[in-house]
Amino acid sequence: MNPGDALRRLREGKPLVHQITNYVVMNETANATLALGALPVMAHAREEVEEMTALAGALVLNIGTLSPHWVDAMIAAGRAANERGVPVVLDPVGVGATRYRTDTARRILDEVDVTVLRGNAGKVATLVGIDAEVRGVESIAAGGDPAELARAAASQLGLVASVTGAVDHVSDGEAVTAVANGHPLLASITGTGCMSSAVTGCFLAVAESALDGAAEALVAFGVAGEDAAQVAVGPGSFHVALYDALAALDPATLNERAKVT
Amino acid sequence: MNPGDALRRLREGKPLVHQITNYVVMNETANATLALGALPVMAHAREEVEEMTALAGALVLNIGTLSPHWVDAMIAAGRAANERGVPVVLDPVGVGATRYRTDTARRILDEVDVTVLRGNAGKVATLVGIDAEVRGVESIAAGGDPAELARAAASQLGLVASVTGAVDHVSDGEAVTAVANGHPLLASITGTGCMSSAVTGCFLAVAESALDGAAEALVAFGVAGEDAAQVAVGPGSFHVALYDALAALDPATLNERAKVT
Amino acid sequence: MNPGDALRRLREGKPLVHQITNYVVMNETANATLALGALPVMAHAREEVEEMTALAGALVLNIGTLSPHWVDAMIAAGRAANERGVPVVLDPVGVGATRYRTDTARRILDEVDVTVLRGNAGKVATLVGIDAEVRGVESIAAGGDPAELARAAASQLGLVASVTGAVDHVSDGEAVTAVANGHPLLASITGTGCMSSAVTGCFLAVAESALDGAAEALVAFGVAGEDAAQVAVGPGSFHVALYDALAALDPATLNERAKVT
Numbered sequence: 001m002n003p004g005d006a007l008r009r010l011r012e013g014k015p016l017v018h019q020i021t022n023y024v025v026m027n028e029t030a031n032a033t034l035a036l037g038a039l040p041v042m043a044h045a046r047e048e049v050e051e052m053t054a055l056a057g058a059l060v061l062n063i064g065t066l067s068p069h070w071v072d073a074m075i076a077a078g079r080a081a082n083e084r085g086v087p088v089v090l091d092p093v094g095v096g097a098t099r100y101r102t103d104t105a106r107r108i109l110d111e112v113d114v115t116v117l118r119g120n121a122g123k124v125a126t127l128v129g130i131d132a133e134v135r136g137v138e139s140i141a142a143g144g145d146p147a148e149l150a151r152a153a154a155s156q157l158g159l160v161a162s163v164t165g166a167v168d169h170v171s172d173g174e175a176v177t178a179v180a181n182g183h184p185l186l187a188s189i190t191g192t193g194c195m196s197s198a199v200t201g202c203f204l205a206v207a208e209s210a211l212d213g214a215a216e217a218l219v220a221f222g223v224a225g226e227d228a229a230q231v232a233v234g235p236g237s238f239h240v241a242l243y244d245a246l247a248a249l250d251p252a253t254l255n256e257r258a259k260v261t
Numbered sequence: 262m263n264p265g266d267a268l269r270r271l272r273e274g275k276p277l278v279h280q281i282t283n284y285v286v287m288n289e290t291a292n293a294t295l296a297l298g299a300l301p302v303m304a305h306a307r308e309e310v311e312e313m314t315a316l317a318g319a320l321v322l323n324i325g326t327l328s329p330h331w332v333d334a335m336i337a338a339g340r341a342a343n344e345r346g347v348p349v350v351l352d353p354v355g356v357g358a359t360r361y362r363t364d365t366a367r368r369i370l371d372e373v374d375v376t377v378l379r380g381n382a383g384k385v386a387t388l389v390g391i392d393a394e395v396r397g398v399e400s401i402a403a404g405g406d407p408a409e410l411a412r413a414a415a416s417q418l419g420l421v422a423s424v425t426g427a428v429d430h431v432s433d434g435e436a437v438t439a440v441a442n443g444h445p446l447l448a449s450i451t452g453t454g455c456m457s458s459a460v461t462g463c464f465l466a467v468a469e470s471a472l473d474g475a476a477e478a479l480v481a482f483g484v485a486g487e488d489a490a491q492v493a494v495g496p497g498s499f500h501v502a503l504y505d506a507l508a509a510l511d512p513a514t515l516n517e518r519a520k521v522t
Numbered sequence: 523m524n525p526g527d528a529l530r531r532l533r534e535g536k537p538l539v540h541q542i543t544n545y546v547v548m549n550e551t552a553n554a555t556l557a558l559g560a561l562p563v564m565a566h567a568r569e570e571v572e573e574m575t576a577l578a579g580a581l582v583l584n585i586g587t588l589s590p591h592w593v594d595a596m597i598a599a600g601r602a603a604n605e606r607g608v609p610v611v612l613d614p615v616g617v618g619a620t621r622y623r624t625d626t627a628r629r630i631l632d633e634v635d636v637t638v639l640r641g642n643a644g645k646v647a648t649l650v651g652i653d654a655e656v657r658g659v660e661s662i663a664a665g666g667d668p669a670e671l672a673r674a675a676a677s678q679l680g681l682v683a684s685v686t687g688a689v690d691h692v693s694d695g696e697a698v699t700a701v702a703n704g705h706p707l708l709a710s711i712t713g714t715g716c717m718s719s720a721v722t723g724c725f726l727a728v729a730e731s732a733l734d735g736a737a738e739a740l741v742a743f744g745v746a747g748e749d750a751a752q753v754a755v756g757p758g759s760f761h762v763a764l765y766d767a768l769a770a771l772d773p774a775t776l777n778e779r780a781k782v783t
Contacts, residue, residue, distance in 0.1 A: 024287045024303050025547045026587075030712040040712065041619070042546050046588045048622035055619065066286075067306045067330070069589070097302070098315065100309035172290030189510065190291040190301065217715050235296050244756030244769065285548045285564050326548075328567045328591070358563070358577065361570035449769065451552040451562065495555050497768030 001177065002063040003216040004254040006203055011037035011251075015057030015205035019198060020044050020074050022064025022093060025191035029060075029198035034219070035246035038202040049073045051079035057205030059086055060198055061112075063104055064093035071104050078112030087115040087204040087213075091197035095119070096126035109157060115155065115204060116214045118162040118197040121146050128153045147176045160210040162218065164196060170215045177215040180259035181222025188235035192242075197223045199246075224249055228259075262438065264477040265515040267464055269326035270459035272298035272512075276466035278320030279306050280459060281335050282327025283354060290459035296507035297481070299463040307325040310334045311341035318466030320347055321459055322373075324365055332365050341374030348376040352458035356380070357387035358359075370418060376465060377475045378414065379423040381459040382407050389414045408437045419514075421471040423479065425457060431476045437478040441520035442483025449496040453503075457482045461505075482521040485510055486516075523699065524572030526776040528725055533559035533773075537727035541720060542566050542596050544586025544615060547713035551720035553610025557768035558742070560724040572594045578581060579727030581608055582720055583634075585626055586615035593626050600634030609637040609726040609735075613719035617641070617654045618648035631679060638736045639675065640684040640719040644667050669698045682732040684740065686718060694738045699737040702781035705714035705750075710757040714764075718743045721768075741780040746771055748779075764765040 016039045018254025026042055033040035043052040046069065049166055053059050059081040061074045081088045090112075092105040105127060106112065117124065129164040130149070147169045153161035155173035163169045168179040186192045227245035232238035277300045282290055285388050287303055294301035295515070305315040307330065320342040322335045326518035342349045351373075353366040368390060369375065378385065408430045414422035416434035424430045429440040447453045463479040468474025493499035530594025538561045543551055548564055555562035565574040568591065575581050581603040583596045588731035603610045612634075614627040627649060630636065639646065652671070669691045675683035677695035685691045690701040708714045722739040754760035 022303070023284055023545055024291055027550065027712065028288065030546055031757065031761070034710060034712055040589055041616070042544070043620070044587060045622060047590070048588070048620035051622070053618040065303055065305060066309070068308070077565055093302070094302070098309040098312040100306060100312070124744040188295060189504075190288065190295055191537070234508045235292065236501040236504030236508075239292070239504070240501055243711075243758030243761070247756045247758075258290070283564070284545050285552055289549065326564055326566060329569070335568040355563070355565070359565070359573040361567060361573070381569070449556065450765075451549065451556055496553065497762040497765030497767045497769075500553070500765070501762055 001212045001215055001260065002255060003219040003258055004218045005253055006206055007220060007251045009206040009248060010202055012037055013206055016041055016055055016064060017060060017198065017201045017205060018043065018053050018056035019060040020049065020077055021194060022061035024064055028168055028191040029195050031243055032195040032246055033202055036199060036202055037100040039048065044070055044073050046073045046076060049077040050145065053077045053086060054078040054084055054153050056086055058089065058201035059066045060089045060201040062091040062093055062197060063101060064194060066100065066104055066257040069186060070073050074108060074112050074241050076256045078108060086141050087210065089116045089118055089134050089197050089246040090113060090114045091194060092119050092123050092127060092223045093121045095158065099236040102126060115210050116160045116200055118156065118164065118200050120164050120193065121149055124153050124161060124163050125149060129155050147192055150177050160214050162200060162214045164193065164218065167220045170211060172211045173209065177210060177211065178207065178261045179215055179218040179222060181226060185232055185238045186225045186233065189239045215260065219260065220249055220254060221255060223257050262473045262521065263474055264432065264480040264519055265299060265512040267467055267477045268510060268512040268515055270462055270467040270479060274467055275300055277302055277460065278319050278321060278462045279314050279315055280321040281310065281331065281338055281453060282321060282323035283290060285325060286455040289452040290456050292504055293401055293456040293507055294459050294463055296504045297460060305334050307334050307337060310338040313336045314341040315345055315348055319350065319462035321350045321351040321462040322369060323354055323455055323458060324362060325455060327361065327365055330397055334381045336372050339369060342456065343374045349373060350377045350458050350465065352455060353374045353380050353388060356384045357496050363387060376421050376459055376471050377421045378418065379425065381425050381454065381463050382410055385414045385422060385424050386410060391418050394492050408439065410455060412437050421426055421475050423461060425454065425479065429479045431472060431479065432516065433472045436442045436472060437471065439522045440476055440483060442480050442487060444490040446485040446490050446493055446496065446499045447486045450500045454489035467504040476521065480521065481510055481515065484515060484518050504515060523733045523737055523782065524777060525741040525780055526773040528537060528728055528738045529742060529771060529773045529776055530723055532730040533604055533726055536561055537719060537724065538563055538721065539576055539580050539582060539723045539727060540575050540578035541582045542571065542592065542599055543716060545581060546586060547716040550713040551716050553765055554768055555720050556716040557765045558721060558724055564753060566592055566595050568595050568598060572600040575599045575602040575608060576606055577774055578608055580611065580660045580723035582611045582723040583700035584613040585623060586716060586717055588622060588626055589783045596630060597633050600630060604635045609732065610634060611640055611719050611726065612640045614641050614645050616650060617645045618632050623758055624648060636681050637732050638684050638722055638734065639679060640680045640686065640722050642715065643671055645707050646675045646683060647671060650678050653690060668698065670748060682736050684722060684736045686715065686740065690740045692733060692740065694733045699733065701737055701740040701744060701781045703741050703748060705747040705751040706755055707751050707760045708747045709759065711761045737782065741782065742771055745776060746780050
């Protein structure tokens with residue numbers, strides 16, 4: 001794992017990251033992608049998603065605001081990504097809150113070969129059948145050891161599980177990488193989870209392995225959050241500073257700032 | 262009415278506020294809800310709205326960008342809220358500009374037991390059959406006494422009317438509470454009306470009465486607008502400062518800062 | 523061409539600008555419209571677009587996030603605009619990336635009398651059949667002379683072509699106006715192209731000719747970008763400062779700040 005080198009490759013390669021995401025955070029994840037140095041594209045029409053995915057270095061599926069046409073487009077884009085070897089990130093926003101969300105996330109996991117599942121402990125636990133408390137899309141608690149949850153989810157679902165929280169845990173079913181970068185202000189605005197999924201897509205497009213890419217993304221996003229918190233007086237100014245910090249991330253110092261075990 | 266105590270209850274209880282709102286302001290109303298201390302959830306699929314509403318402390322319906330599927334979902338969510346005693350806010354964005362908007366707002370008022378109707382004088386006047394000048398969704402003028410308009414609308418429609426403007430007037434058909442908090446910069450960005458409806462939902466979830474909750478919300482939002490204006494140099498910086506100010510609202514001083522008669 | 527006088531007329535007349543645009547930038551283009559001094563309205567339902575367009579001083583069509591219902595609404599709104607002499611701006615976001623985008627832009631150009639086509643060189647080149655490199659919606663390169671491209675596109679399509687880039691070129695098929703205002707930070711956030719199309723709509727609503735209005739809009743938007751860059755430390759703070767700068771644009775100095783040839 002080498003977040004500094006990965007960020008260099010990302011800024012040189014400027015991968016296109018196709019995002020089928022929710023209405024609430026589209027602008028935010030597009031701007032986070034641009035600030036980091038990649039190119040976002042949002043396209044959800046069944047008429048064009050396969051063609052757009054074929055142009056992309058990664059595909060990010062986010063179920064934050066669902067409807068049937070969008071779910072069909074996500075499945076079609078996911079299959080197109082699989083055919084072409086394009087890595088796929090799934091962010092199961094709101095899983096556990098309603099049956100429709102949970103069923104949709106399970107259907108995507110069934111029909112698409114997801115590379116990285118990025119969610120907090122409650123959502124990931126729900127998807128692997130462990131009891132969790134879910135309130136809407138924002139507040140979630142899951143008992144137990146998050147490192148073990150990441151390993152179990154990765155193993156059971158056959159993917160890399162990226163379980164984010166105060167400390168993040170990324171696992172491919174065997175190794176577990178813990179990332180302790182970040183700041184509590186990240187929880188004060190909507191869409192930072194969705195942004196971390198978009199950033200995961202950016203890093204997957206240039207990663208040496210899915211495990212590395214998922215962890216490198218959380219280091220980079222967490223360090224940007226730490227920097228943004230230095231100049232913020234509340235959630236509004238933190239939100240603004242987060243884009244400035246993503247754009248200012250320094251590949252030369254990223255490795256030494258990584259809090260990884 | 263006690264905005265300080267209500268804000269304390271809101272931050273302790275962290276109610277989930279289900280919002281079916283327009284594409285333009287979804288991020289903004291979610292972030293205003295979070296900054297205040299409650300939890301937003303956006304969900305509009307007919308497949309899940311009733312289940313989501315059942316989890317919520319309040320439901321906010323906003324017709325700012327309409328289409329038929331969304332209207333059906335709003336009605337279904339509204340009825341689910343009524344069955345469970347969840348308070349419902351309606352924000353009739355753009356009523357009077359097109360027949361579709363006006364018909365939709367009237368249909369919601371017919372089929373759902375709305376707790377609070379939050380809009381400016383022109384829109385509320387249109388809904389109770391008083392002539393008003395409406396231009397798109399932003400600019401509206403209505404003649405006459407806004408206190409009397411609030412009382413008449415509340416009485417005619419059987420709800421609490423929250424008529425916002427330079428001075429806001431909230432009425433249950435008998436009492437009228439006037440709230441003079443706020444700042445002209447609130448009119449310089451899109452979505453502040455929609456945010457005040459979302460904030461109304463937050464306060465309704467913890468209110469002792471709908472009249473109190475609606476007025477407490479406008480005090481809190483108006484005071485935050487006053488604080489944001491202190492550090493703003495224009496609409497962009499005001500927008501950012503508004504979230505900082507909502508998060509920094511102090512329950513201990515809110516009652517004395519309320520300009521209520 | 524007189525950007526200062528045009529801005530004065532815009533702020534006095536406060537034209538309503540009807541925008542059928544993409545989910546990513548709706549808030550941004552609405553706030554740019556408001557900051558400049560006009561009134562935005564977003565409405566996309568087939569049930570109401572014709573009625574809304576009839577109230578407007580300009581119509582802006584942007585195909586950034588497409589689906590069939592939206593395309594139908596754009597065509598209907600465009601025809602309603604044509605019947606009433608309301609100027610129409612088309613922003614062909616993503617043209618060249620997928621057949622659906624390219625076909626949709628061509629269909630709109632066939633079925634609607636578009637007043638101004640606003641896009642960068644790659645997209646405009648694609649629409650007139652010149653080879654261009656398109657990556658998603660963000661990164662585009664087209665060979666050749668952009669002034670000649672603007673003239674050829676205007677002549678071939680029978681409209682005013684507004685080809686934006688480091689230097690913008692606006693042509694009615696005969697005259698070509700070059701506008702050199704702007705700042706590289708405008709490319710660091712998503713939606714600035716879409717904002718410039720919205721601002722074009724604002725100026726068309728008060729313009730003496732489509733050629734003048736399109737160029738005046740790019741002067742005003744570019745000068746605001748220059749001012750925002752003075753206080754920005756990165757893309758997040760630039761984004762915020764851009765709204766402040768649009769609101770602070772001074773009609774008295776705009777003409778002398780215009781870099782027009």
